[in-house]
Amino acid sequence: MKNYVIGLDYGTDSVRAILIDTENGQELASNVCHYKRWKNKEYCDASINQFRQHPLDHIEGLEATIKYVVENSNVDPSLIRSICIDTTGSSPVPVTEDGTPLALTKGFENNPNAMMVLWKDHTSINEANEINELAANWGGVNFTKYVGGIYSSEWFWAKILHIAKQDEAVKNAAYTWMEHCDLMTYLLIDNKDLKSFKRSRCAAGHKAMWHEDWNGLPSEEFLGKLHPYLAALRGRLYDETYTSDLVAGNLSQEWATRLGLTTSTVIAVGTFDAHSGAVGAKIEEHTLVRVMGTSTCDIIVASEEAIGTKSVRGICGQVDGSVIPGFIGLEAGQSAFGDLLAWYKELLLWPTDHLLATSTLLTDTQKEQLKEEMSDNLIIKLTAEAEKIPLSESVPIALDWINGRRTPDANQEIKSAISNLSLGTKAPHLFKSLVNAICFGSKKIVDRFEEEGVKINSVIGIGGVARKSPYIMQTLANVLNKPIKIAASDQTPALGAAIYAAVAAGIYPNVIEASQKMGSDFDGEYFPQLDKVAAYNKLLLAYDQLSSFADPSLKKLQQEHYV
């Protein structure tokens, strides 16, 4: 009998659904929906790093994309066994006692504090500092132990603490909070009991300091020292967490009707995009999967025996079962990867956005066409020119911390810097320096894993930049001095979600077997160019120097580690 599953992947800008044949991972239909309100930059204020998304963007996207793949695949809906949802994270959403996102209730429809706080929102830097300070000094367990020793402003508790302090009305109305992957899963299932709802192990372990060592979330006593709201919230969250090979519930009658499915379809426990992307790319031990898009997420799995009781310093957490049940999933990443290049692109397009509007040389239609053409071609042209600049030629030295540093050693307050500019510095030189910067930031992550005893034999690249930029991938292979394989699928996170769905539906006995059968093939490999590796090593020293200058705390961290 044929079996089909759906993987639903919520990225930063859009959501995509794919309908997959579980026998071989073949994609029978796919559909993408861009978030309407987010596209118009509603509820965001980049000047203070506030990035919020309205739940209606997510619900409309879910309905449109799933309906599309069900209708266009010509598959009998009763053979669609399961759906699994992955999202960005930590992207928490305040909800009412009956599990309704607060922004869907009266009075909160346009309040950004009542919406999803997107992973890259950095409004809670002070609150992350408070958490770190308390964790290190309160005299009890240091709850940051399994999230690399530093709690980030990108994460759950810091974001909630910030909003609780900032918005009394939201604090009073938000009965509980859910990670985005949990909320969308909860929305679809029939069982609406919030207490027994199966929350994601991946989200809880990497972002909310949930760990078996202390029986779940950080203690009420610890949270109470941060804010009484957090202490009260603890009891309205969860004790247990679940891996994504398990069923969260059956599709509710309401959503079965809305999506053209039946209530026999099961919904797997939710997860994060990077972790499901790693499964979609057939992750195995000692393979680092790098999701390279707006940001990077670096995922690796290790057996419990290999990790033992060790806590890996400066990363975004080590969580039992966050990628493959039975293995410890480790996560690191860069807060900006493609985003650094996107920032530069926007900077260079300033005149076209602002001067063209007042010019009388072109018609409005021509202006729009020109703007679009320049926007589409800018990175491609810069890439071609940067590639031609020999490594012997002087280019600026840049840091990749344009949106703070996620790892190693989170510091979201830190800013980027560029040095070594001269009158000879042209736009492609600067572009080359930014590409070097994102690759050096990547090298720091790989080095940290290896220093901490996590062996990396091979690297797999997935995500927009991995697929679109051979220049960046070749630079990265040279900087890391490791070969990098590129997954063929453009949809690895959604494919990974489909793999979890297939296991949850009982079609495969475990994630490893399912990912071998359904996971993406590879369609490219970049090898280090031996004549260039040494030159990049030299540039890396300059990057290190600039890093120490821009972030004096780095030296202190290193000294603390080596005493």
Ligand SMILES: Nc1ncnc2c1ncn2[C@@H]1O[C@H](COP(=O)(O)OP(=O)(O)O)[C@@H](O)[C@H]1O
């Ligand atoms: N040809 C390219 N070279 C380098 N970077 C690119 C290229 N095309 C897109 N990007 C970058 O890729 C990022 C988007 O990556 P993608 O994986 O598609 O999205 P997301 O990370 O939101 O899932 C943007 O930051 C963009 O600047």
Ligand SMILES: O=C(CO)[C@@H](O)[C@@H](O)COP(=O)(O)O
């Ligand atoms: O941080 C995580 C997962 O832990 C990601 O969700 C976050 O970096 C967003 O990833 P994308 O840039 O949307 O691929």
